[in-house]
Structures are given as structure tokens and as C-alpha cells.
Amino acid sequence: MKNPRIRSYKMHLAARELLLSDRTVADIAGEFGYDNSSKFAGAFQAVMGCSPRTYRANAGARQPAPGSLEREMIILE
Template sequence: KHLFYELYHVPEAIRLRYCRLKVLEILLFLGTLPAGMAQDRPFLTRRQSDTVKAVQKELRRNLCRHQTIEELAAAYGMAPTTLKRCFKDMCGTTIYQYQREARMAEAMRQLAGTDDSILHIANGVGYENSSKFAEAFKKTTGLLPKDYRKVAGRQHP
């Protein structure tokens, strides 16, 4: 605030030179910031941010449905490349990775908290067969679903 306050109270005769001095002062100040603060931070419009939030909600709500980026982009009125960029900027992950993590989180919750069969859980989170599900689950957690269930304290007969 103190950097700009004087700009409104400087006599017209020296205003241009004073502005140049202020620009140099701002540049000097920005040069003293820690490196982490100088990172480029993505800027998303309100519409883009709202769209990404809606896509996240859609992906979590429909875990068993396979949706392409093109389908999501069309449904939310955004170009596929723009949707991918905005999603990655806001979430720090790709749409595919987000969807996979949401599926695995729900599968982990169900494995730990229900006696549902592994195939039933796999189908509920978008996998047609238990072997593909087990492969993806192990890649994510380091454990097979049956082993995770044992570790989580619920063993299915």
C-alpha cells in the first residue's frame, strides 16, 4: 500500500520521474522475495475454476463410469486441451490420475469397511474384472485388495 499511496499525491511536474523510481523500487522489492514465492502461479477464471470443481464432483459421483476428456469437455462447454490444462493447474494432477485416485480411495474405504466381494467393489469403482482392479490397486497401494483388507482389519471369507 505504501508503494502506491504517494503516486496520488505527487506534483504533476515530477510524477513521471517519480513513477519510474517507484517501478525500480518494486523491482528491487520483488528481487528480494524468496525463490518459492516467485514461482509462476496459474491463474484461472472463475468459470474455469467452477468447471474444474464440477468435473471433480462428477468424477467422484460416477466412479464406475468411464468418461473421456472429450465427453467431459463437451458436457461442461470447454475445449479438451483447456480442460486438461485447467484441471492440472488447479488439482496438480491429470484428470486420469484424479479419477484413479478417487476410485482407489473409495475401494480402500469399502475394503476396510464392508464385507462386499472384491469383484463387487471393483465393479462399483469402474473395473470390469477383479484382475485389472487388483493390478491397479497394487500399483496404487503396494498391496493386493485381499491383503489390504486383512491389514485394514476386515477379512472377507
């Protein structure tokens, strides 16, 4: 992916999905355009600072501050 803002936005949406659903990481990866869950995990780690499984296990302890996702949405518009 060429635009880091778009990747960041997608990973924040994926993080939300990890917290709010019991879907598999592979399923969520596919929703966000990754046919390989390893590549998704690498992109997620680069943006969120931990793997998707660790993020979910820690209940999003490293999740962004409230409002940061909304700010990213405004930037992309």
C-alpha cells in the same frame, strides 16, 4: 484410465469400502467400473502398494494419512 488423480481417488474410495464392508473384491471392482477383478487388483496395487485382499487382511495398515482423501477430492474439483 487416463487421469492418475482420478484413479488414485477411486482406489482410495475402494480401499475405504474394503475396510468398512464385507463385500467381495469383485463386487467392489464392479462398483468402480472394473468388469475384471484382476485389472482392478492391478490398479489398486499400483496406487495403494498392495493387493485389495492384503489391504483388507491387514485392516488398512497402509492406508493413507488422515485427510489425504479429502485433499484428493479438493484437487479434483
